[in-house]
Amino acid sequence: MADRGSVAIVSTTFAFSLTPDDITFFSANGWLLTNPLSTVDAQEVQKWVSEIHDWPMNVDESTWLHYQEMTVHGARLCRTENFTPFHEGMYQLLRQGALLEIASQLMGETAVLYKEKINYKLAGGAGYSPHQDAPAYPFVNNHISCMVAVDDATVENGCLEVVSQCHSEVLLMDNKGCIAPELVSTFTWEPVELKAGQVLWFHSRTPHRSGPNNSSRDRRALYPTYNALSEGDLRNAYYEQKLREFSEQAATGDTVRVSLIGDFEGKPV
Numbered sequence: 001m002a003d004r005g006s007v008a009i010v011s012t013t014f015a016f017s018l019t020p021d022d023i024t025f026f027s028a029n030g031w032l033l034t035n036p037l038s039t040v041d042a043q044e045v046q047k048w049v050s051e052i053h054d055w056p057m058n059v060d061e062s063t064w065l066h067y068q069e070m071t072v073h074g075a076r077l078c079r080t081e082n083f084t085p086f087h088e089g090m091y092q093l094l095r096q097g098a099l100l101e102i103a104s105q106l107m108g109e110t111a112v113l114y115k116e117k118i119n120y121k122l123a124g125g126a127g128y129s130p131h132q133d134a135p136a137y138p139f140v141n142n143h144i145s146c147m148v149a150v151d152d153a154t155v156e157n158g159c160l161e162v163v164s165q166c167h168s169e170v171l172l173m174d175n176k177g178c179i180a181p182e183l184v185s186t187f188t189w190e191p192v193e194l195k196a197g198q199v200l201w202f203h204s205r206t207p208h209r210s211g212p213n214n215s216s217r218d219r220r221a222l223y224p225t226y227n228a229l230s231e232g233d234l235r236n237a238y239y240e241q242k243l244r245e246f247s248e249q250a251a252t253g254d255t256v257r258v259s260l261i262g263d264f265e266g267k268p269v
């Protein structure tokens, strides 16, 4: 293992239980707001995200995956993926602690990490077109992700917006794999502002989108995605598939490719 970053014992290693009402709310609405991190945990996560941000650009494809975008302030990092093998604290937080436990409670069976990403959305960073994650996540149909707010997320700096009670099927898409415009305009989009450390859970078929960061404050967020362990430990297969598709298909269009669908609106460097 390369650099495993700073190590700390975070309280997320202790048990965290959702209530039956929480689980019912998630099943009905496709999202749920939780507060499993202490203030100290949240500060630790901020430190870890800064450490990962400062890692060098991709050494080769066997390490972490950094992606950049061009903003009005110049080239900035917009995303890092595949970092848990290289950072002990993140490994514990996303693969062993309370977040894994909550994902398991929401799935009703033991969950396993499918992938992980940090979306930095630094000041001037771009937003994400309306989409469901499911079309970007091969091999299994059901995934649950969460957004761990690293910084406060507000409407001004591009918080997530979700559609409630709309996660039963994959919706009609445009040619980028995003939700067809004729559907987007019929939905009620609810902005979910978060304080640093708050955690918003959502299903991979929950429609979501976010605006650009028009403020002078960064809006960093951590997104682990889980699947049911009974369907397989697919994390390596996911990253192999992603790298294969990226190497086989040249990027097209005028936006940065960070995903297996074209949801990110950032401009290439």
Ligand SMILES: O=C(O)CCC(=O)C(=O)O
Pocket (backbone or CB within 6 Å): 119, 121, 127, 128, 133, 158, 159, 160, 208, 209, 210, 211, 221, 263
């Ligand atoms: O971080 C955001 O603003 C939105 C992220 C998102 O929807 C995604 O990465 O699929």
